[in-house]
Amino acid sequence: MTPDQTTPERLGIAGSGAIACGLARAAVASEPAIETVVWARSDASAERAGTRIENGATVTTNLEDLAGCTVVVEAVAEDTAIKSDLLARLGGLLADEALIASTTSSLSVAELADASGRPDRFGALHVFNPVERMELVELAFADGASAPTRTRLSALCAALGKTAVEVPDSAGFVVNRLLFPYLFDAVGVMDSQGLSPQAVDTCMKLGAGHPMGPLALLDFVGLDVSVAIAESIGVEVPDRVRAMVAEGRLGRKSGAGFYDYSDR
Numbered sequence: 001m002t003p004d005q006t007t008p009e010r011l012g013i014a015g016s017g018a019i020a021c022g023l024a025r026a027a028v029a030s031e032p033a034i035e036t037v038v039w040a041r042s043d044a045s046a047e048r049a050g051t052r053i054e055n056g057a058t059v060t061t062n063l064e065d066l067a068g069c070t071v072v073v074e075a076v077a078e079d080t081a082i083k084s085d086l087l088a089r090l091g092g093l094l095a096d097e098a099l100i101a102s103t104t105s106s107l108s109v110a111e112l113a114d115a116s117g118r119p120d121r122f123g124a125l126h127v128f129n130p131v132e133r134m135e136l137v138e139l140a141f142a143d144g145a146s147a148p149t150r151t152r153l154s155a156l157c158a159a160l161g162k163t164a165v166e167v168p169d170s171a172g173f174v175v176n177r178l179l180f181p182y183l184f185d186a187v188g189v190m191d192s193q194g195l196s197p198q199a200v201d202t203c204m205k206l207g208a209g210h211p212m213g214p215l216a217l218l219d220f221v222g223l224d225v226s227v228a229i230a231e232s233i234g235v236e237v238p239d240r241v242r243a244m245v246a247e248g249r250l251g252r253k254s255g256a257g258f259y260d261y262s263d264r
Helices: 018-029 043-053 080-093 109-116 147-159 175-193 197-208 214-221 223-233 239-246
Strands: 011-014 036-039 058-060 071-074 099-102 122-127 136-140 163-166
Touching (some): 018 043, 071 080, 080 099, 099 109, 122 147, 136 147, 175 197, 175 214, 175 223
Parallel strands (some): 011 036, 011 071, 136 163
């Protein structure tokens, strides 16, 4: 809700990748639907986003079209410099009462909040991919975040049909801090024991009840993104993974990773 808690938020999403488009689909599918504007950096990105979202959201390449939004969620690359630049632009564009959030999964919330120029009206809203299927949102705030900011972002998560859990502003929050050591340990076990990706994944799916094995999950997340997250939380990255990234084998999005996706 907006500050008077009587009218719905108008949601802006700065970004057009998988998380951004998933968040937009969740917003327009909510009951009632949340008015949503998605900003893309280029005409080609906007066209792809329009196809992914299908209908219900406005897609634009003009950042100023987000000016009327009451909450804007930044959802660009997991890079402090890239995010900080965009957050600063948003901070200067939006109305004073508007909130800014970031989908960061591993970066310092306090640093991003400062970059936005409105640390009292900023929070991390870490949604998970695929957004429509994953119920959790990790909410994290810098120390200066106001009580209304926390309330409004929690309410937005509920409106999206998500369960919000407030977590500390620490590298990787909770999920990635526990998840990525396990994922990269799986690569080490595979290599040291001479196992196939299928063997490792089948063991963890059938033996531990996981819906997806660790190697398939790395492919799903993207090996380049996985390396960036691991480095930000101090997890050692296996040489094999770095070599795969250098070769352009990034997982599903590139058509090949631990598995071949060229025919999918």
